[in-house]
Amino acid sequence: MSPMATTDHHLSALDGSPDVLAAARGKVALFVNVASQCGLTPQYTGMQQLQETYGPDRFTVIGFPCNQFGAQEPGTAEEIGTFCETNYNVTFPMTEKIEVNGDARSALYAELTEVADQEGKIGDIGWNFEKFVIGADGSVVARFSPMTAPDDPALVAAIEGALA
Numbered sequence: 320m321s322p323m324a325t326t327d328h329h330l331s332a333l334d335g336s337p338d339v340l341a342a343a344r345g346k347v348a349l350f351v352n353v354a355s356q357c358g359l360t361p362q363y364t365g366m367q368q369l370q371e372t373y374g375p376d377r378f379t380v381i382g383f384p385c386n387q388f389g390a391q392e393p394g395t396a397e398e399i400g401t402f403c404e405t406n407y408n409v410t411f412p413m414t415e416k417i418e419v420n421g422d423a424r425s426a427l428y429a430e431l432t433e434v435a436d437q438e439g440k441i442g443d444i445g446w447n448f449e450k451f452v453i454g455a456d457g458s459v460v461a462r463f464s465p466m467t468a469p470d471d472p473a474l475v476a477a478i479e480g481a482l483a
Contacts, residue, residue: 324457325350328427333384333396333413340427342412343379347455347481349469350431352419353382354391354447355402362448363407365469369478370411377455377482380411383428385419388447392416419444436462437473452477 325340326348332339349369354360370380384399386392392399396415403409419428420443428444431451435441450463452474461477468474 325427325430325451325453325459326457328425328430330383330414330417330425330427333400333415335396335415339381339412339414343381343453344457345455346376347373347378347460347478348453349378349380349478350451350453351380351382352385352417352428352444352447352449353413354385354388355394355399356391357388357447359446359448359465362469363403363409367407367409367411369469369475373478373482374411378478382409382411382413383419384413384416385444385447386416387418387420387444391447419449431459431462434459434462436464437467438464440464450474452481454481 326344328340330339331337351366366380384392394402403413417425432442432444446465448465450467452460454460460481463474
C-alpha cells in the first residue's frame with residue numbers, strides 16, 4: 320500500500336467547511352503553520368504574494384493556524400479569519416486550528432515532520448511559519464525553516480520546480 324498523499328488528509332476549513340485540503344489536490348501547494356501574534360506574522364504578505372503569482376489554477380498556499388508556540392494564535396476561527404483578511408488580504412485557504420507537535424499532533428503533521436528540512440533536520444516543527452512545498456501528487460518536495468521568507472530564492476525555486 321502506497322503512503323497517503325498529504326492532500327488526502329481530512330481537515331475542516333477555518334469557516335468549518337469540510338475537506339479544505341481538497342483545494343490542493345492536483346496542485347503544487349505551500350503548507351505553513353501560522354499564528355497571528357508572532358514576530359513572523361508579516362510573512363503573510365509574502366505568502367499572499369505567492370498565492371497571487373502562482374495560483375489559483377496550479378498552486379495554492381494553505382495556512383494551518385496553531386497555538387502551540389508561545390500561545391501566539393489564541394483567537395477563535397472567526398477572529399483568525401478576520402485578522403488575516405483585514406491585515407494581510409489573505410485569500411488562500413486556512414484550516415481549522417490544529418496541533419503540529421505532541422500527542423495531539425494532526426495526522427498530516429505526523430507525516431510532514433518525517434521530512435528533513437534544508438539543513439537536514441527531521442522531527443518536530445520548530446516554530447510558527449515552518450513551510451512545506453507539496454507536489455501536485457501530494458508528496459512533500461521540500462521543507463523550510465520558519466525563518467525562510469516566502470520570497471527566499473530557494474523556496475521560490477522549489478515551488479517553480481514543482482510547477483515545471
